[in-house]
Amino acid sequence: MSHPIDSIIFDLDGTLWNATKAVTQAFQQAAGSVDYISDTVTVADVEAVTGQPFSAVYDKLFPSLPAEKRDEFKAICAEQELHHARQFGGTPYPGLADTVRNLAARYRLFIVSNCQTGYIEAFFQHTQLEPYFEGHQCFGTKGLPKAENIKEVVTNFHLQAPVYVGDTRSDFEASQLAGVPFIFAEYGFGQVPAAEAPQRISQPADLLKLL
Incomplete structure (x- = not known):
């Protein structure tokens, strides 16, 4: 410098x-717990949004979700992401x-x-x-x-x-x-x-x- x-x-x-592997697993587990997410979240999907503001991630990954459902799913994912980060890390x-x-x-x-x-x-x-x-x-x-x-x-x-x-x-x-x-x-x-x-x-x- x-x-x-x-x-x-x-x-x-x-x-x-x-930590994309753990975060992807968190998204997948969260998606499996609700009946309104049909798309499979992949490691490539997570890598594409890594580093963006937490809320913006959901706008990009789930753009068709109504605002109310997106907020609900965001809360579920947040819990799962922290759980996986703490348990498995990166x-x-x-x-x-x-x-x-x-x-x-x-x-x-x-x-x-x-x-x-x-x-x-x-x-x-x-x-x-x-x-x-x-x-x-x-x-x-x-x-x-x-x-x-x-x-x-x-x-x-x-x-x-x-x-x-x-x-x-x-x-x-x-x-x-x-x-x-x-x-x-x-x-x-x-x-x-x-x-x-x-x-x-x-x-x-x-x-x-x-x-």
């Missing part, structure tokens, strides 16, 4: 771990634990995700990495877009020179709106042209060389 960094804010899904990307420990010795670490409340805690439960992160924020807390949650973390923790690490275009756009430099995780679920996001990593450990 061309300027000093004092902190790193991470996205979660597609950046720190891949797969941390290779070298994540060592990378986080090394980074925490030099930078303040945070997570900002578009997930529901309790999901980041499930990540901590499975990875045992909570001691290395100073704070976190998610869509489920106040229903705020990611850019606002990034700003809130920057303000509340008095960060002077943060960067945001994410894997989707919406991560890139949120970081731009928040006025925070962006590092693109190429191994995740999205695409951002190199011309727009020249700072890129192909694995978490690359951050140790880049920063």
Whole structure:
């Protein structure tokens, strides 16, 4: 990076771990518990909406559902997703634990995700990495877009020179709106042209060389 960094804010899904298998199973179990969902939710479906705000996921996956049914199904899915995340978790990307420990010795670490409340805690439960992160924020807390949650973390923790690490275009756009430099995780679920996001990593450990 061309300027000093004092902190790193991470996205979660597609950046720190891949939990699409557990989330897909949660959707499938939720769908099996009601009589108004006929479509099968696949891993590819979940990957296509990973990183989007929690409520927007249902608009995209179930656009024909009436609003009342969508809200009902959203609540069922939310319960199942947290259950599966807590029980099965996701797969941390290779070298994540060592990378986080090394980074925490030099930078303040945070997570900002578009997930529901309790999901980041499930990540901590499975990875045992909570001691290395100073704070976190998610869509489920106040229903705020990611850019606002990034700003809130920057303000509340008095960060002077943060960067945001994410894997989707919406991560890139949120970081731009928040006025925070962006590092693109190429191994995740999205695409951002190199011309727009020249700072890129192909694995978490690359951050140790880049920063």
